[in-house]
Amino acid sequence: MKMDTITLSHGGGGRKMHELIDSVFRKEFADTALDEKKDSAIVNLAGRPIAFTTDSYVVNPIFFPGGDIGSLAIYGTVNDLAVCGARPLYISAGAVIEEGFPKKDLLRIVRSMAKAAGKSGVRIVTGDTKVVERGACDRIFINTSGIGEIYYSGLSQAKIRAGDSLILSGPVGDHAVSILSKREGIGFSTAIKSDSAPLNALIRKILGVSKRLRFMRDPTRGGLATTLNEIASGSRFSIAVDEAAVPVRDGVRQACELLGLDPLYLACEGRVVLVAAQDDERGILKALRSDKSGRMAAKIGSITGDYPGKVYLNTIAGGRRILDMLSGEQLPRIC
């Protein structure tokens, strides 16, 4: 019976979601832009390539340490444009609000969106407001779509080759743990704030120093492990991750141990994972670390040729194991 209905795992960012998207949306919409499987569609407008993306935000709680649904909705969409080599320009905002929602909370969220847009250098130019009866939605959902101008068109999974370096801009799991601690009312010894932040300025800096950046993606739902699988899937290369090199804050590690979670599957909302030619590695790391948000940037692995299409982990214990895409949902409504 479960096969015939939508389950939470279909929205979790992992295998089930990819299956649903492939078998329903991608199949029926049948558009080449969707087949690219990028964070934004790259389409032509008046002879120029532009990036276009959309995301609905249903995060619970709507206010959490380090952010809220409003700033998340701006940064998430800004980042989907930025990782495609686009300069984010215009954002649309569509809210679905539950009857009885406090106006002061709405104002707080809208102000947070305005501030986040200012910080990201984007304009919120169009919007829509719907209200549904009490019980027909959980407080507020926000959709943002974004348009950006492509200023760096060389990014492609097809350019990735064995020997390339795998770089991560900062520690994983902060966002997911901040949501979880607020939602479940769990206090960890170290307070963890969401990493939710705009990546466009940081990425612009990196593209200024690297001429052989192959590909980027921000590891959101499904976490780093799932994102790496999306990159490797169907390719001729494999991705080797050095477990000891992946930056994880102590508080996140503690929370994971307590709750039986794997930090490699936890959503980030302000991190970027990059694949670049090994020669560019030092320059990229230097550029990242010169930025406040990139201080903990690290080379976390490399591209190999031994297990085409796969991602594997060289463990701290000295072993090696396949790092699969998230199966099932780890944490619903994380973004």
Added chain:
Amino acid sequence: MKMDTITLSHGGGGRKMHELIDSVFRKEFADTALDEKKDSAIVNLAGRPIAFTTDSYVVNPIFFPGGDIGSLAIYGTVNDLAVCGARPLYISAGAVIEEGFPKKDLLRIVRSMAKAAGKSGVRIVTGDTKVVERGACDRIFINTSGIGEIYYSGLSQAKIRAGDSLILSGPVGDHAVSILSKREGIGFSTAIKSDSAPLNALIRKILGVSKRLRFMRDPTRGGLATTLNEIASGSRFSIAVDEAAVPVRDGVRQACELLGLDPLYLACEGRVVLVAAQDDERGILKALRSDKSGRMAAKIGSITGDYPGKVYLNTIAGGRRILDMLSGEQLPRIC
């Protein structure tokens, strides 16, 4: 207490919604594109004007006579672009789905979206899927955003002047009555189908014959009366509507009498109201009537100068009364 929370009337399309948008969204986002109050934002991309718009669809029921939430989500956004003189090109689709939603219903909706996109000549190029727990949303909400290329840039409320003609492309209220009959399980003697349809081809035809088309809008939430108030509000002109001239189907009139509704406040999803120089009136009506969807097109009034900023009705009984913007919600979740 009601003042401090969001009510259904804040999403109804009428006065309360405009107040909320002005006092919260427009104020905080503070963007000139929002001040234009058009159905789409007109923004600059690489030196060219483009139209950008968004809408979230929360219609209940999700399947109704003449359409479903999927086709509605495509046509609604296509129409918001088309009335701004844009050629709709690219559409994004973001779904929020309730856990337990039948996969076959999702497939039906997605197929309907694909078909509607084909019929409108737009591409669905990017998407997002979120799943929330049972009870956290009512089945499915869909956001679509759209991008179009402006091919006719002369449309502006500022161009409207006394003596201009007011033209409507077809009968009002079909969409609202189709939703209502399905939702409330009321059968009317004449089955009414939603008018939900793409307007871009029809509008292109009109722009081919009229050089002095001033302004267009599609009368959705809040109906024709509200749309006309949006056009007149803050201007130096007034709009005189000839009640006898407004096309309304018998079945819609019956439903309105039975339920105490005014057809002038009922949402349409495939009609356009046009203001044009009187000299262009005949050509526009001819073009409209040559199209299947425009067969019942009519001149329904004209622009006057006697009550600046107001809309008034010359009634069938020979009287005259102010036609105000919808106050409160007439029908929640109509789109």
